[in-house]
Amino acid sequence: MSDPPGAIRLLPIPGLPEVAPGTDLAAMIREAADAAGVALDGRVVVIAQKIVSKAEGRLVRLADVTPGEEAKEIAADHDRDPRQVQIVLDESTRIVRRGNNVLICETKHGFVCANAGVDLSNAPGEDIAVLLPLDPDASARRIHEALSTDGTHTPVVITDTFGRPWRDGLVDVALGSAGLAPIKDDRGSRDRIGRELLVTQPATADQLAAAAGLLMLKSAGIPVIVVEGFPIEGDGSVRDLLRDPATDLFR
């Protein structure tokens, strides 16, 4: 039985090797997708931030960090390693909230998330922190361009798991994108009874991220998912998704 029209498939790419600083992710993904028999043209490649950061060498050894006074104070308040806190402060423009042993930070990219996205899980070693890519949109574009050769088009979305206010649990969100519109602007289109839809703007890059996240459970070690059947439109960066702080009611 074939899929109904409009079906989407989320395809995990198995067999990816460990990533180290300097790894050519586009070449690695193409090779693994070929081996798995997964086509990339016209599909979206969703990549977990962790391997992008590792490939880009966004790693800090805790032993190399000297915490300042602010980091020491915050660490003492929250029972944290002051060197970890220093790394978080270095990645942040400000702390939006702190409490419950978590620092909600605004990163230099403009993301609001716990610990400025600095993570110790699945790091290459016990005392190494993995930072977010410096410019995830640029990372996505480089990989998108490397995968889109010979007239093919393979959008790329780079994702991370973020917590959120009001709800427990983590969902994957887009940190970077290239080759598709991360937000679909349906304003001005009409609903089924012809009334103008004023505020329907699906954040498609985030929905792609969350969909891929269903397959990206950390312990499974599947950091690349190919999305097949999603109607690709437009182009843009995740920066387009960030709410203007002036109109944000929660900072």
Next chain:
Amino acid sequence: MSDPPGAIRLLPIPGLPEVAPGTDLAAMIREAADAAGVALDGRVVVIAQKIVSKAEGRLVRLADVTPGEEAKEIAADHDRDPRQVQIVLDESTRIVRRGNNVLICETKHGFVCANAGVDLSNAPGEDIAVLLPLDPDASARRIHEALSTDGTHTPVVITDTFGRPWRDGLVDVALGSAGLAPIKDDRGSRDRIGRELLVTQPATADQLAAAAGLLMLKSAGIPVIVVEGFPIEGDGSVRDLLRDPATDLFR
């Protein structure tokens, strides 16, 4: 070429009729899935809130609403219909923020969202507002049980599109669930290098909602998506996903 192991398919169910108060959604979904050749056993059925609300008669005619003083004041401040505002207030326990012509409300269910989820788009008529189901977890459980007969198991997730702080655009989130654990508790499991993962709790019901949302664009009129290949575990309600207000840094 067959899908790689672990692949997930998102299958839209076409041909669903218009829903009216009293419609038997489980029977309607089963019939349409059969017609589309989509099996339901072991699959997750994701249903847009709007048709659940319509089936449950959660409709209010604006002409029947008499706005009170608070609704009139808020409506004047934000250039809104005072009757709409009254409906929003009736659905809310409190207003968390207001500004930018939006009311961020805490609903009686404990959701925090714009306008308490009250919506005029795709309503059955020009002056009719659609409210969220009274108890979306109970709605999900009724449909789950009606679909899970003869030893089959078909979890149900009921979803709506919500905005969020810090990012523009809407993503689909779970309002109700039954037949699966809406949040996967990976705390205590270990990452790939054996370190304990302390806070990895994927909000699977929300990720399923967002994935289905890729196919649920309002104007397409596809309110039911079947998710095939997702490893179903546990059971629970979306209430389990709501953060304890006492530990929430954003209310």
